[in-house]
Amino acid sequence: MSGRLSLHPRRTLRRQAFMRQLASPRLECPCSKNWVFNMSIADSLTAPVNKIIPFSLVDGPGSRTSVFLQGCNIACAYCHNPETQNLCIGCGTCVEQCPAGALTLSDGVVAWDKSACVQCDTCIHVCPHKASPKIEQLTPHEVFDIVHSYQPFIRGITVSGGECTLHPEWMRELFALCREVGLGTLIDSNGCVPLWEHEDLLEVADGVMLDVKAWNPAVFARLTGGDAETVKRNLAFLAERDKIEELRIVVVPGWNDPEQTIAGIARVLGDKVATTKLKLIRFRRFGVVGTLADAASPTDERMAELEKLARDTGFSQVELR
Numbered sequence: 001m002s003g004r005l006s007l008h009p010r011r012t013l014r015r016q017a018f019m020r021q022l023a024s025p026r027l028e029c030p031c032s033k034n035w036v037f038n039m040s041i042a043d044s045l046t047a048p049v050n051k052i053i054p055f056s057l058v059d060g061p062g063s064r065t066s067v068f069l070q071g072c073n074i075a076c077a078y079c080h081n082p083e084t085q086n087l088c089i090g091c092g093t094c095v096e097q098c099p100a101g102a103l104t105l106s107d108g109v110v111a112w113d114k115s116a117c118v119q120c121d122t123c124i125h126v127c128p129h130k131a132s133p134k135i136e137q138l139t140p141h142e143v144f145d146i147v148h149s150y151q152p153f154i155r156g157i158t159v160s161g162g163e164c165t166l167h168p169e170w171m172r173e174l175f176a177l178c179r180e181v182g183l184g185t186l187i188d189s190n191g192c193v194p195l196w197e198h199e200d201l202l203e204v205a206d207g208v209m210l211d212v213k214a215w216n217p218a219v220f221a222r223l224t225g226g227d228a229e230t231v232k233r234n235l236a237f238l239a240e241r242d243k244i245e246e247l248r249i250v251v252v253p254g255w256n257d258p259e260q261t262i263a264g265i266a267r268v269l270g271d272k273v274a275t276t277k278l279k280l281i282r283f284r285r286f287g288v289v290g291t292l293a294d295a296a297s298p299t300d301e302r303m304a305e306l307e308k309l310a311r312d313t314g315f316s317q318v319e320l321r
């Protein structure tokens with residue numbers, strides 16, 4: 001044995017961030033004091049990153065890098081990525097089943113060896129807690145460095161989840177860094193975090209892609225376990241600030257109320273209804289577990305009927321997915 005202590009991967013990342021902060025050329029930095037201040041904050045925050053997709057064409061306009069954070073504040077019955085809902089509680093179930101020995105459990109914390117992982121997803125399939133051990137705690141600077149390396153090929157970044165707005169300060173720092181180099185910044189949100197309490201995040205975000213999963217509070221609660229009122233208040237707040245990139249309704253037969261949702265959104269938007277993008281998304285059972293694992297998708301006729309209703313209600317930018 002070498003006698004050298006090996007650090008837990010999370011600690012290694014934090015140590016690297018700390019060392020980078022010490023080594024950062026603050027005095028020579030040509031930027032403003034604000035930039036130095038931001039570097040200091042950005043290196044001390046971390047968020048659980050589930051995945052970074054370098055180039056996505058479905059997460060906002062143009063080619064974008066999509067960053068997915070782990071952990072959600074609701075639990076949709078139709079969730080297509082249920083393994084992103086919770087943080088790992090260190091039960092150890094997946095560790096024993098990893099065929100590549102990429103997982104180890106120590107003091108109730110699972111460490112993931114990315115270099116040994118063969119991406120078989122066995123750990124995700126066996127996890128009884130809708131979590132994933134394949135998470136990296138990264139600082140805004142660490143994510144920015146990755147995103148920045150793709151800059152010649154992307155228009156911007158979209159941060160999603162889980163629910164990314166559970167990490168408002170981390171997002172604010174990441175978005176500020178992206179804006180410094182001219183990258184666009186979009187939030188993909190379920191609307192269940194009170195965004196009106198995070199004006200500073202909105203200041204550095206180009207817009208929000210907001211899910212409106214149902215309108216009736218009881219229907220919303222049954223579908224998601226969350227509170228429809230927060231979504232409605234966010235909708236009004238974002239409309240007033242001109243920060244809606246697009247609104248999305250997933251049509252789940254027998255589970256939500258798209259007619260009422262379209263009408264309710266239009267009432268809140270008022271004059272802005274004609275200029276607001278609305279995406280009507282067909283429920284698909286791929287990746288869904290639990291009650292809706294075998295549920296049917298809406299028919300083409302049903303989707304066309306809802307599109308017509310949306311246009312008749314005043315939306316001029318309606319897309320079917």
Ligand code: SF4
Nearest residue numbers: 098117118120121123
């Ligand atoms: S995906 Fe999970 S189970 Fe498969 S090799 Fe990687 S860590 Fe192990």
Ligand code: SF4
Nearest residue numbers: 088089091092094127
């Ligand atoms: S990822 Fe899931 S199965 Fe693996 S240790 Fe964490 S909670 Fe347990």
